Amino acid sequence: MKYIFKVFLFFPLLSILFLQSCDDSEPISEKLDTTTVHIQWHTLTLSFKGPESSELAQENPFLNYRLSVEFKNEETQYTIRGFYAADGNASETSSDAGPIWKVRFTPDKIGTWSYSAKLFKGDSIALNDDPSSGELVSISNAKGNFQVTKSDKEGNDFRAHGRIEASNGYFKFTGTDKYWIKAGTNSPENLLAYIDFDDTYRIKAEAREGEAATSGEIHTYEPHLKDWKTGDPTWQNGKGKSLIGGINYLASKGMNAAYFLTLNILGDGKDVWPYVAPDDFTRFDVSKLDQWEILFEHMQSKGILLHMVIQETENETMLDGGDTGPLRQLYLYELIARFGHHNALIWNLGEENGLAPWVTTGAQTDAQRKATATFIKKNDPYLHPVVNHTLPTEELRATVLDSLLGFPHVDGISLQQDERKNAPEVVQDLKERSKNAGHEWLVTMDEIGMWFDGAKTDAEDPNHTTLRRYALWGTLLSGGAGVEWYFGAQHPHTDLTSEDWRQRDRLWEITYYAKTFFNTYLPYWEMHPEHSLINSKDAYCLSKKNEVYAIYLPNSKTYTIDLSSANGSFTVQWFNPLTGDQLQIGSVNKIDGGQIRSLGNPPKTETSAPDQDWVVLIKRSN
Structure with missing residues (x-):
């Protein structure tokens, strides 16, 4: 089906394949085989040389082409869409023309993967998800294999x-x-x-x-x-x-x-x-x-x-x-x-x-x-x-x-x-x-x-x-x-x-x-919110019944918690939300389940302020 676009003006008109990870700008290999290594959770970029085009080409490369790449390993497979990439280095060159098409894929499994890429041409084919529709266009190195190894990153890096x-x-x-x-x-x-x-x-x-x-x-x-x-x-x-x-x-x-x-x-x-x-x-x-x-x-x-x-x-x-x-x-x-x-x-x-x-x-x-x-x-x-x-x-x-x-x-x-x-x-x-x-x-x-x-x-x-x-x-x-x-x-x-x-x-x-x-x-x-366990409408409590309770107290007054449905003993520790210091002990360091219990008074330290808010952590100790 051919779509006809009408754009309304709301205001005045104003061929080489390479494999790379997102933290490495140099090609790892120009020819992929089972010895080519990539890393789990890192982005794999494949570039293909195809027909010459441009952002403003009469044959719109965003609408009238569709690049699909199938990635497979023993456990799973993904079909990933690609995109038109001009000269393949447009972030540096500001190019708006060229013969390069790309796909980005993040493998989630270690082991051997294969890929197979197909570029199709046709009227508004980008909007057609029928994998067999359109004219198949030749691209470079449309198939290959690679190995994925365990991620080498640490810390907060999502990889x-x-x-x-x-x-x-x-x-x-x-x-x-x-x-x-x-x-x-x-x-x-x-x-x-x-x-x-x-x-x-x-x-x-x-x-x-x-x-x-x-x-x-x-x-x-x-x-x-x-x-x-x-x-x-x-x-x-x-x-x-x-x-x-x-x-x-x-x-x-x-x-x-x-x-x-x-x-x-x-x-x-x-x-x-x-x-x-x-x-x-x-x-x-x-x-x-x-x-x-x-x-x-x-x-x-x-x-x-x-x-x-x-x-x-x-x-x-x-x-x-x-x-x-x-x-x-x-x-x-x-x-x-x-x-x-x-x-x-x-x-x-x-x-x-x-x-x-x-x-x-x-x-x-x-x-x-x-x-x-x-x-x-x-x-x-x-x-x-x-x-x-x-x-x-x-x-x-x-x-x-x-x-x-x-x-x-x-x-x-x-x-x-x-x-x-x-x-x-x-x-x-x-x-x-x-x-x-x-x-x-x-x-x-x-x-x-x-x-x-x-x-x-x-x-x-x-x-x-x-x-x-x-x-x-x-x-x-x-x-x-x-x-x-x-x-x-x-x-x-x-x-x-x-x-x-x-x-x-x-x-x-x-x-x-x-x-x-x-x-x-x-x-x-x-855990689940149970604010009513605390004797104040201004306090908040998140609980895992009979195991752990986290309580926000808006000031340094004395509060109680209803542990009538709990049993055993619990430790009571205080956390200062203004300083993030280590947990501290207040006037009460242990309470038992079975009835309403006082939380005691917060610790007095060099970093605490008069009548400030506190967070109380109550954890089962036996």
Whole structure:
């Protein structure tokens, strides 16, 4: 079937095969056989010489060609889409033409693998998933073999651990019993509006009420130039250092996720898109996307998950009127082909997905939203988690979330919550409702309100008291799978204009302390919120009955816990959420089950402050 595209102008027209891993720019071998070695969980890039083409060729290489590569080993097989790559080195040359096509694949099994590549040509064949359709086009070295050995990485590098998946309401590394909790940055949402990416600029427009104001300038991230290290990636004689440095800084603070839009035409920033031009949705900017990939590879090596938000509320209906039609399919195919190989990636159906009263361009319907999620799950061979970012209030988001409850292709909710004191209650409610519907959601606290405040800078809010209480400890102890910090729209360093993550250095520290506590002391994926066990409506409790209890206390007063249904003895230790110090002993170091027990008083130390909040860890001792 031939598709006819009509692109609406919403604003004024503005042959050698090589095998390489993502941390090595030199070919490993020009001829693949069973002696060629690759590494588990590392990206394998295969390049093929095919027909000469260009981004603007009359025979559109993104639409009228389809590269499919089948990878097999003894246990499994994958069919992976490839993409047009111009001269094969576009990140360095900014080339828009050439005969090279590529595929990226991340092998999950050790042993012998084989591959077989086929390039097809035909009208709109990129939108046709029939493997036998189209005219077969000759490409170089279309078959080969290679060996995969065990990963040699360690630390936070995702290549040391494998692929992140959704599992019973939490993140987990596939094929293991190792869980992972998300903690990172939600801002700037236009992370990719960066001066060193080719053909990146801002379409000037008047800001609407309810968003951060922008200027004609895009990001430079100059304060983070000092964080770039020798050996880190760059492109084109030193470009990219400041953003790579920013990622280094976030990783150094223990953060492990970053949220960003890949398409904000018509949206708040109007400065991020993958296309050659912002009014033609059928042709992609090869060099820009290759430069994005350099950033993404570095993020993965530093343990930073890619929280990839595919649209925002103002452009939900820009492609195909909201349907998963030819334009949206082409967009998603390109994202999956180019970036789906990364081990830690979340597909987000859209920022503030749903009908927002401040948007005049319309919104996707329930059926359209589900169709997009279904398309991603069908075509992403790695089955990365799919989530949906919400509107800020229950009134606005209720109909969207009610429709998605129990839907198998949406794995979680990227929560926006305006009133922060209600965040723990909302997280717990969504967890319980999704579990009762038969498909338990990941619920992550990704945008805390109010919209004009968000997470203020350290200078304005030195210890981020309400964020720490409600959005961090409150949501995690209510079953949340992670947090990201939204910067707000009416304070310095906003969600659109921030250049310097150090402005919130203290916030990253406090977040790291919480993440470390959960990873060190709790089987949190086996625990459930039971706040009522504590004699205060202001406290939070996550429990694995009769084994372990984690309790957040908002101040240094004396509290009790109801252990009537527990038996045996339990140790009582205190954790300071302001300093992240080692566990300490308070006035009571052991309690027995069978009745209501006092937690005693917190320890008095040089690092504790009067009447501060505390976290109590209660663990079974026999």
